[in-house]
Amino acid sequence: MSQGKQVGVGAAATLIVIAIALGFISRFSFPMFAGWVSFYLLCIIPMEIIASVTWGAQQPAFVGALKQPAKGLAYVVICLLAGAIIAPVMFATVGKSIGPPTPMLMMCTVVSVVITFWLAIMWGGWPITKMIKNPVAAGLTLLVVCYLLNYLLFRIFFSYEFMAGAPVYVPSLDPHGLFNAWLAQVFYLSALMMMFVVIHFDLWPMTKFPAVMQQPVLGIVWTIVALVLGGAAFYIGVFVLKMDPVQFMVRVPVPFIFGTIVVLNMMQGAMFAKLTQPVKGIVSTLAAAIIGSLLAMAYGLLAPVVTGVLRPGPPPYDFEIWLASALLGVTFPFLIFHAEFFKLWPLKKAGN
Numbered sequence: 333m334s335q336g337k338q339v340g341v342g343a344a345a346t347l348i349v350i351a352i353a354l355g356f357i358s359r360f361s362f363p364m365f366a367g368w369v370s371f372y373l374l375c376i377i378p379m380e381i382i383a384s385v386t387w388g389a390q391q392p393a394f395v396g397a398l399k400q401p402a403k404g405l406a407y408v409v410i411c412l413l414a415g416a417i418i419a420p421v422m423f424a425t426v427g428k429s430i431g432p433p434t435p436m437l438m439m440c441t442v443v444s445v446v447i448t449f450w451l452a453i454m455w456g457g458w459p460i461t462k463m464i465k466n467p468v469a470a471g472l473t474l475l476v477v478c479y480l481l482n483y484l485l486f487r488i489f490f491s492y493e494f495m496a497g498a499p500v501y502v503p504s505l506d507p508h509g510l511f512n513a514w515l516a517q518v519f520y521l522s523a524l525m526m527m528f529v530v531i532h533f534d535l536w537p538m539t540k541f542p543a544v545m546q547q548p549v550l551g552i553v554w555t556i557v558a559l560v561l562g563g564a565a566f567y568i569g570v571f572v573l574k575m576d577p578v579q580f581m582v583r584v585p586v587p588f589i590f591g592t593i594v595v596l597n598m599m600q601g602a603m604f605a606k607l608t609q610p611v612k613g614i615v616s617t618l619a620a621a622i623i624g625s626l627l628a629m630a631y632g633l634l635a636p637v638v639t640g641v642l643r644p645g646p647p648p649y650d651f652e653i654w655l656a657s658a659l660l661g662v663t664f665p666f667l668i669f670h671a672e673f674f675k676l677w678p679l680k681k682a683g684n
Contacts, residue, residue, distance in 0.1 A: 335602045335603075335605055335606070336602075338599060338600055338602035338680075339599050339602050339603055341676055341679050341680050342594070342598040342599030342600065342602070342671075342676070343598075343599065344679060345598055345670055345671070345676050345679050345680075346594050346598045346667065348679075349598075349663065349666045349667050349670050350627070350663055352666060353658070353662045353663040353666050354631075354634060354638050354658075354663075356662060356666075357638055357639065357658055357662055358638045358639065360639075361639075362639050362640065362642060362650065362654060363432070365639065365654070365657065366650075366653050366654060366657055367432040367433050367438075368431075368432060368433065369662075370438070370657040370661040370662070371419065371422075371423075371433040371437065371438060371441060372415055372419050373415070373661050373662055373665060374438075374441045374442060374444075374445065374661055375414075375415040375418040375419040375422060375441060376411040376412060376414060376415035376418075376665060377445045377448070377664070377665050378414075378418070378444055378445060378448040378475055378478055378479070379410065379411045379414035379415065379418070379475060380411045380665055380668055380669070381445070381448045381449060381452050381453075382448070382452060382471045382472075382474060382475050383407050383410060383411060383471070383672075383673070384407075384668060384672040384673070385452045385453055386452050386457050386461065386467070386470070386471045386474060387467060387468070387471050389403075389407060389672055389673055389675075391467045391468050391471065392468050395407065395410070400674060400675065400677040400678075401674060401677055401678070403673065403674075404669065404670075404673040404674030404675070404677060407669075407673040408669055408673060411665075411669075414475075418479070422437065422440070422441060422479075423437065425483075426440045426441075426483065426486075426505075427505065428502075428504060428505060430502055430505070434500060434502050434505055435492065435495065435500055435513070436490075436492060436502065436505040436506065436507075436513075437505070439486075439490065439513055439516075439517050440482070440483065440486045440490070442517060442520075443482060443485075443486060443516075443517060443520045444478065444479055444482040445660075446520045446521065446523070446524045447478050447481055447482040447485070448475070448478040448482075449524055449527065450524075450527070450555070451474060451477065451478050451481070452474065452478075453527065453531075454527060454550070454551050454554040454555055454558070455547060455548065455550075455551035455555075456547050456550070456551070457470065457471075457474050458547035458548055458551060459547075459548070460473050460474045460477060461474070462547075486507060486509070487507040487509060488507075488509050488510060489509045489510050489511055489516045490507050490509040490511070490513040490516050490517075491506065491507065491508050491509045491510065491511060491512060491513060491516075492505075492506040492507075492513050493506065493508065494512055494513075494514075498647070500648075514577050514578055515570070515577055517581070518566060518570070518577045518578070518580060518581045518585070519562065519563065519566050521581055521585040521586065521589070522562035522563070522565050522566040522569075522584070522585050523558045523559050523561075523562030523563070524558070524562070524585065524589060525562060525565065525584070525585040525588050525589055526557065526558040526559075526561040526562040526565070527554070527558045527562075528588070528589060528592040528596075528620070529561065529613075529617055530554060530557060530558065531592070531596065532592070532595075532596070532612075532613045532616040532617045532620065533609055533610060533612070533613030533616075533617075534609055534612070534613065535554075536609035536610055536613060537609075537610075538550070538553060538554070565584065565585075566580075569584055576645065576646065578646070578649045578652045579644075579645070579652060581652070581656065582628065582652045582655045582656050583625075583628075586624075586628065586655070586656050586659055586660055587621070587624035587625045587627070587628040587659070588620055588621050588624050588625075589624070589660060589664075590624045590627060590628065590659045590660060590663070590664060591619070591620035591621060591622070591623040591624020591625070591627065592620040592624070593664060593667050593668065593671075594620070594623050594624070594627070594667070595616060595619050595620045595623060596616075596620075597667065597668065597671040597672065598667060598670075598671050598676075600671075601616070603616070603619060604616050604619070627659075628655065628659060631655055631658055631659060632651070632655060635651065635654060635655070635658075638658075639654060642654050
């Protein structure tokens with residue numbers, strides 16, 4: 333498929349998935365959407381990452397060998413089943429079976445996605461994929477490790493004492509960690525944003541150093557880069573420009589991550605495929621930022637029609653929670669389903 337045609341197919345597929353996602357969201361009230369629905373969908377994303385990245389949408393072998401659309405449907409079912417197992421476990425352990433999902437449970441679930449990206453992409457599943465030769469077993473083990481590590485880090489870094497006295501505050505669920513929970517979550521997403529920036533650059537300039545491109549060195553270096561650059565963006569936005577951290581989240585990292593999925597997954601990087609690094613990385617990064625921001629603005633304008641008028645700002649950040657959930661909690665996994673599992677079928681046929 334030509335470069336221009338791929339961009340066109342990716343753009344069309346993106347618009348179709350967005351329409352489906354917004355239609356799906358419209359079926360729920362805001363409390364239901366921001367609570368149970370978003371919680372469950374967030375629980376399927378780590379499995380989606382393992383299936384698309386660690387397994388390369390090829391494992392288990394009998395699923396990878398299927399033709400479309402059976403292959404795509406099979407992977408969607410795998411992710412939905414994984415979510416049906418993970419959600420009750422998270423609800424019973426992190427959430428102590430207190431419903432609807434509390435802010436503690438929701439944030440822990442959100443950052444589990446970040447940790448899975450970290451271990452699956454930046455670390456390439458190392459050392460698990462090296463120790464366990466069976467790819468299915470390695471992927472499932474990596475999934476479990478991601479959740480365990482995520483919970484440990486959640487207990488260390490997240491504190492909800494600023495919510496004390498609010499109806500949503502549950503003292504027994506507060507880890508009393510080192511940082512305000514909102515600040516911690518926004519920092520996580522800022523670092524994830526920078527992980528994607530590195531991908532826009534095809535890991536340049538690290539690719540110039542063969543020793544760096546081997547695990548665990550790559551994981552270490554890439555993690556440092558993401559933390560330093562993400563921390564700088566976070567610090568400038570929240571502490572220098574004095575932006576509300578939640579509003580910074582939905583204006584900077586969330587739209588950028590969403591735009592990246594459109595540019596790199598839906599369009600398969602075809603927009604700037606003929607360019608070389610670092611120019612390719614610069615324009616690809618800018619394109620993701622612009623596309624993501626425009627789509628986030630469009631979602632914001634459509635929010636009153638889809639869900640109803642939502643109050644922005646603190647407390648309780650209803651609009652910001654809706655926007656982040658709509659972009660990354662619903663549309664993001666739907667886009668990955670279509671791009672990585674269905675390979676844009678039926679808009680794109682196998683082999684094209």
